[in-house]
Amino acid sequence: MPDSFRAGGNKSFAYFVVEAGLTYGSRLNAEDLAEILRTDRSLIESWLHWSEDKRVSSGWYFRSEPEGWVVAYHPRGKRLVFQDAARACAEFITKEAEHAIAL
DSSP states (O other): OHHHHHHTTTOOHHHHHHHTTOOTTOOOOHHHHHHHHHHOHHHHHHHHHHHHHOOOSSEEEEEEETTEEEEEEETTOOEEEESOHHHHHHHHHHHHHHHHHHO
16 A cells, blocks of 8 residues: 555555545455565564654654664654564554544
């Protein structure tokens, strides 16, 4: 999805979430996503770049920090720390999608 978003011109992230079949009330399963991410580590890199490239005043982010892989809400929100990059990335994807659907 991050690569599709970059190539999608003026389509919003929410557009791609809905195009993927997710609607308000949908729940993504982070564990299932983590398994997919473990099979292709380049997907984790794509999502990491997506997070680093975001330019918003508030929202979820995903990054590597000394204590582990962090998924948190900027500016002063929930902060989760994982030792597994795939699990952290999966959590970030679910948070991003849920946030986009709620808008």
